[in-house]
Amino acid sequence: MRYTVELTRALNRRAELDVHVLGVPEARGFWTDLLGSSERVHLMRARSAAARSALERLGTASSAFDRSWDLVLGTKHLLPRRIHGMSALAVHDMIPIDRRWDFGAAKRLLLPGPYLRSIAQADVLLNMSQATEGRLLSYFPQLADRSWVVPPAVSTGLLSVPDEPVSDLVGRRFVLAVGDPSVRKNRAFLVELWPTLRERHPEAVLAFVGPPGWSGAPTTAWAEGVEPVPGVLELGYVNEGQLRWCYANAAAVACPALLEGYGLPSVEGLAFGTPVITSDDPAMCEASGGSALHLSTLDVASWVSAFDEALSGRLPAPSIGAVSTRTWDDTAADATAAVSEARRRRART
Amino acid sequence: MTGLDQLPDARISGIPPFTVGVRVVHATATPALRDIVRSVAEYQRDRGWQVDLLTSIPDRPDAAASALRAPGPQVVVLHGSRAGLLGRLGLRCAVPTVYVPHGALHQARPVHRRAGWTWERLAARWTNLWIARDPDEVHQAMRHAVLSPFVIVDLRETPLPGASQERLAAAVSRAHAFGRLR
Numbered sequence: 001m002r003y004t005v006e007l008t009r010a011l012n013r014r015a016e017l018d019v020h021v022l023g024v025p026e027a028r029g030f031w032t033d034l035l036g037s038s039e040r041v042h043l044m045r046a047r048s049a050a051a052r053s054a055l056e057r058l059g060t061a062s063s064a065f066d067r068s069w070d071l072v073l074g075t076k077h078l079l080p081r082r083i084h085g086m087s088a089l090a091v092h093d094m095i096p097i098d099r100r101w102d103f104g105a106a107k108r109l110l111l112p113g114p115y116l117r118s119i120a121q122a123d124v125l126l127n128m129s130q131a132t133e134g135r136l137l138s139y140f141p142q143l144a145d146r147s148w149v150v151p152p153a154v155s156t157g158l159l160s161v162p163d164e165p166v167s168d169l170v171g172r173r174f175v176l177a178v179g180d181p182s183v184r185k186n187r188a189f190l191v192e193l194w195p196t197l198r199e200r201h202p203e204a205v206l207a208f209v210g211p212p213g214w215s216g217a218p219t220t221a222w223a224e225g226v227e228p229v230p231g232v233l234e235l236g237y238v239n240e241g242q243l244r245w246c247y248a249n250a251a252a253v254a255c256p257a258l259l260e261g262y263g264l265p266s267v268e269g270l271a272f273g274t275p276v277i278t279s280d281d282p283a284m285c286e287a288s289g290g291s292a293l294h295l296s297t298l299d300v301a302s303w304v305s306a307f308d309e310a311l312s313g314r315l316p317a318p319s320i321g322a323v324s325t326r327t328w329d330d331t332a333a334d335a336t337a338a339v340s341e342a343r344r345r346r347a348r349t
Numbered sequence: 350m351t352g353l354d355q356l357p358d359a360r361i362s363g364i365p366p367f368t369v370g371v372r373v374v375h376a377t378a379t380p381a382l383r384d385i386v387r388s389v390a391e392y393q394r395d396r397g398w399q400v401d402l403l404t405s406i407p408d409r410p411d412a413a414a415s416a417l418r419a420p421g422p423q424v425v426v427l428h429g430s431r432a433g434l435l436g437r438l439g440l441r442c443a444v445p446t447v448y449v450p451h452g453a454l455h456q457a458r459p460v461h462r463r464a465g466w467t468w469e470r471l472a473a474r475w476t477n478l479w480i481a482r483d484p485d486e487v488h489q490a491m492r493h494a495v496l497s498p499f500v501i502v503d504l505r506e507t508p509l510p511g512a513s514q515e516r517l518a519a520a521v522s523r524a525h526a527f528g529r530l531r
Contacts, residue, residue: 094498097496098498098528099526099527099529100496101474101528102529130360131360131363134360138498138501139487141484141487142484142488184526258525258526259526259527278363279363279526280363280368280522280523282361282362282363284363285363285364286363294364295369296364296369296522297525298369298423299369302369
């Protein structure tokens, strides 16, 4: 959702574009405020997310599907089957195939087919990272000439909002892990090694922050405020001010996810000058670059050692130059350039 | 079809694969694959991994699983259709499992090929990574609705080039990140 909102806002700032949004009735006010016009908000009525996705793919339940567009951009895995104009698809990751068992039964059975068909159909594929493009081309090598890498950026709200301390963490040394509790985020890995670390740092806290997981999917989540093992704290959803405070005050940001499309928390941690430790996932290594420490999750001892260094204040903070200055306007510009190039190629053929 | 050399950047691991030691079992039940599997095992062993090599495996899936698990591997790599069948049926993702068919279905007779694709659709749930030798193998698998996570590594050249060895090792070191584990 954050990707859709930030990209739409940035595209809407571009004078040459007339941006319209297809959304649910409950979000009508939000999109009207963002776009500055209710005429550019098109509604789709459906009772559930699954029904909405099916109708979106079928291209029914909204008159917007009958109109002709210069470009239809799918931001959430799907494109309508029939489009009057060019189409682009944001490829966040290939997890619906690479790790389809992370999803509940309905999503596991219903998403891969339409997702793969949407990819095959798109005129422009906007990948979040080179690693994601690599995964995409492992399935569709023949689509290389339609594929572009257009990374996202750190949330503008997160960069501008004032700090809001989190009372459970004030005055404590903590390692921060940000993300939903889906299995691929690998929270269990951190929880299992934490008792070893507590032997050296008895007061240290491992704080999990993030929204709830996908409906029906297996997760590694605990009730808010519960410590599944001593020193491990589940904070659940926090607002942007609290998240900013967490990033800025953590001894380290831990990103042990097994598979990511981009790995935004690793970039956000660096943006606030906090040491970041990631897994060997290529997307996260690419996004955080040489400013973060990258370790295989098969090598538990190195993770314990890195956290020990961080909690002792010996893990160096990233340098100022390491912080990404990429903005959502850059993302919008890159996406627009990719579509223009695709249009030029199409005209030539 | 796009050739392998045209894939822009298909990095599999964010760090060099031999940065960390991995305990791996390579297994095959196909005599024609013994040399290539041996060369892969030696390459990985020489670079610090703990590698066990099985050039024959028991005929029953449960016995095959016991043999594959005995060395305590972090990853099992099954080469060829017979090892792929027995190993995946026995292990059922108890250990991250990489399947390398070495073109097994390309070479099979039509009737076996049809049965093979049916089996592969079922076995996708027990395959953490499928190492395809070229884009055409991926295309064929997807055409038959096989939804395994694919990585393309060309293993046809003899002796196997260093780049292919490194790419295969990167995939093996990341197998636990794909598919599922029980």
